[in-house]
Amino acid sequence: MAEVVLYTDYFGLSERPFTLVPDPSLIYWSVQHKRAYSVLQYGLLSRAPVTLVSGEIGAGKTTLVQAVLREMDADLTIGLISNAQGGRGELLRWILNAFGVDTDDLPNEYVALFQRFQDFLLEQYTTGRRVVLIIDEAQNLSAEGLEEVRMLTNINSNKDELIQLVLVGQPELRDIIRGPNMRQLAQRISASYHLDRLDRDGVGAYIAHRLRAVGGTGQEFAPDACDMIYDHTAGIPRLVNQLCDFSMLYAWNDEEKQITAPTVAAVLADGVFFGDTEMEPAP
Incomplete structure (x- = not known):
């Protein structure tokens, strides 16, 4: 019995089926997960400025996002940040780091950081790539942080969006965005879905x-x-x-x-x- 690796060999399994690490290969496609997948895919393909995926803790939001991204075209440049916090400028530095953009030579000054990010978006656009920023646990952002993120969607080239946002968070994220001071952000959300238990x-x-x-x-x-x-x-x-x-x-x-x-x-x-x-x- 000591030779058995935990319980997998005993039950004839190739691996543990109930780990806590998000694994798109093990996703259970319930009716609501299929619908959430379609909404998220629609948001990305239609170049929606903001796509919102909310749900209870552990409902499978992150796993779902990973599953969708695996099926998307290779022309996406994806940045992922989780539990980002901080005031004006600090969040933008988080975002730049998520895309691998060097900021060591820049002061912690919003104008300089914003210009560096805008240059990055224009560079990606000219090479035919689409930029997608995924913010996990977005409910932890302050109202100021959410507004700062919303303003990024104002960067565009003619009719094309240079950046798409995917906000992933717990149910309170929806309540925050529905608040009277978040109307501009709410109006930018073109696709959303809530994963229930x-x-x-x-x-x-x-x-x-x-x-x-x-x-x-x-x-x-x-x-x-x-x-x-x-x-x-x-x-x-x-x-x-x-x-x-x-x-x-x-x-x-x-x-x-x-x-x-x-x-x-x-x-x-x-x-x-x-x-x-x-x-x-x-x-």
Whole structure:
């Protein structure tokens, strides 16, 4: 038993199906994920100034964005920033760094940074490339930061947009953008979608899909185990992954080939799962 790498060999899997690292190859295409994918793809292909993807923590937003980008044309220049903070100018330096634009020779002065960024956009445009800036966890930006980002979409060449923004964040991001002082940003959003939590049936289908994707049968979790996992994760995929991962570990340790409700209960009783069990489940 010591030769087994965790539980993967025991269950005949090629890899762990429930890791927390975003993996587009394991994405579960629920109805809402398919719709979100189409909206995001539409936003990029139609050159929408701003595309918004929101959802609960762990709903699969980042994984979805990665899946879309893998299928896009090679003429995209993509910059990604996450949890960016700071005042005027500091955010712009974050953005420049995301695109690999050197700013070491520039003072922390907004005009100089803005000019460097504008020159970068024009250079990309003349070579036929489209620039896409993805801001993950965008709800952490201040109102000033969001306005600074919005102003970047004012840089254009005739009718062509030189930069497209993809804002990814938690549900409060939508509330912030709907505020009276964010009207100009809201008017620039041409495509948006909100990813909700999975319902009870969706959790069972999600678990089976992840297992089959790595060589399993999809039947490794009994229906009563799936129900208990739903009850204690509120249908949030990231929490489902955590609880499933520990449950498979416990089943391997107890030499059980199927995870049942008592196995999940043992994980919960031992306190190794730190999910937010007080959240209301999805209907």
